[in-house]
Amino acid sequence: MSCLKFSVCILLISVAVGYYYGPQLHNVIPAKILQDVEKYIPKQVMQWMHSKSVSNKVAKDQQEKPTSDFKGKIFTKKELWDHYRGDEGSKGLCLAFMGKVYDVSNGKDHYAPGGGYSFFAGRDGTRGFVTGEFTDEGLTDNLDGLDPNLFLGFDEWSEFYESSYKYVGVVVGYFYDKNGQPTAEYTEVQKSIALAKEGKRKQQDEQKIFPPCNSEFSAAKGSRVWCSNRSGGIQRDWVGVPRLYHPTGAAEARCACVRTNGPPSVGSDTGANKGDLGNPHLREYKNCPSNAQSCVTSPPK
Numbered sequence: 001m002s003c004l005k006f007s008v009c010i011l012l013i014s015v016a017v018g019y020y021y022g023p024q025l026h027n028v029i030p031a032k033i034l035q036d037v038e039k040y041i042p043k044q045v046m047q048w049m050h051s052k053s054v055s056n057k058v059a060k061d062q063q064e065k066p067t068s069d070f071k072g073k074i075f076t077k078k079e080l081w082d083h084y085r086g087d088e089g090s091k092g093l094c095l096a097f098m099g100k101v102y103d104v105s106n107g108k109d110h111y112a113p114g115g116g117y118s119f120f121a122g123r124d125g126t127r128g129f130v131t132g133e134f135t136d137e138g139l140t141d142n143l144d145g146l147d148p149n150l151f152l153g154f155d156e157w158s159e160f161y162e163s164s165y166k167y168v169g170v171v172v173g174y175f176y177d178k179n180g181q182p183t184a185e186y187t188e189v190q191k192s193i194a195l196a197k198e199g200k201r202k203q204q205d206e207q208k209i210f211p212p213c214n215s216e217f218s219a220a221k222g223s224r225v226w227c228s229n230r231s232g233g234i235q236r237d238w239v240g241v242p243r244l245y246h247p248t249g250a251a252e253a254r255c256a257c258v259r260t261n262g263p264p265s266v267g268s269d270t271g272a273n274k275g276d277l278g279n280p281h282l283r284e285y286k287n288c289p290s291n292a293q294s295c296v297t298s299p300p301k
């Protein structure tokens with residue numbers, strides 16, 4: 001069995017085991033490995049695994065929702081850590097996400113001492129939710145210098161906690177001040193989230209115009225890119241031809257399938273009827289005919 005097939009096999013088994021054995025995985029698999037595994041699990045699969053929790057909990061007990069005038073309690077970090085980690089004699093089991101404190105006693109299997117996600121209890125580990133760094137340094141509310149792309153993850157977790165657990169207040173820190181008011185950082189984070197969403201929307205729109213190519217590499221055949229009417233996961237009624245696409249600002253060029261007839265998607269129609277082939281950010285692959293749907297980009301050695 002090739003190395004690739006073996007890895008895919010291990011990955012599928014991990015996902016299946018993950019689904020059935022849940023976050024106990026975090027007890028037995030070091031966080032670093034889970035973090036690496038996560039990179040290879042499609043986002044949709046990750047969402048599906050985690051959404052299982054949401055639907056179960058919401059269905060189990062229709063949670064009381066905070067009303068708009070409900071402010072709740074203002075916690076200090078020390079108080080949250082000392083009294084709300086769910087150990088014996090503690091006042092409860094809570095965690096904070098983006099400064100908001102939730103009572104997670106209904107999820108004690110995950111968060112109580114010994115649970116797979118107990119490291120989130122008693123603190124605001126917002127940064128760790130998107131970096132997967134489950135260390136004391138990684139589990140912080142400080143988002144300074146965070147990769148802008150990672151801000152996309154916050155909305156989903158926020159919705160998750162809002163819909164799954166009871167909101168009980170805020171913790172003084174990066175997001176809320178000692179009067180329970182949102183900080184300047186809070187506002188900046190909201191802006192970064194909006195920017196990240198806008199970027200994602202633009203990327204999705206761009207991928208509809210220039211869908212990614214299929215690609216393969218083998219020692220025997222070399223590297224090849226080709227187009228099909230669903231390459232890049234973009235279902236469409238045209239196939240297109242492979243071109244090197246390097247939009248302004250992108251770090252590197254990628255292979256895009258380009259529509260060859262009809263008006264251009266961007267700019268005015270000159271009546272040339274050559275689809276997006278006239279886009280200035282495109283280059284042909286060397287030694288590949290202009291109208292070929294498949295190009296060998298590096299021949300076998």
Ligand code: HEM
Pocket residue numbers: 014015018019020021022023025034035037038049050052053054056107110117120128129130131132164
């Ligand atoms: C950045 C990485 C990750 C974070 C921050 C994260 C976080 C969480 C949290 C907070 C929960 C508990 C949700 C609740 O309150 O019900 C959870 C549950 C779960 N996680 Fe993760 N997780 C991560 C990666 C993974 C990976 C890589 C896997 C699988 C290989 C996985 C599988 C699961 C499963 C199966 C559950 C339980 C769902 C259920 O029983 O309802 N997680 N995760």
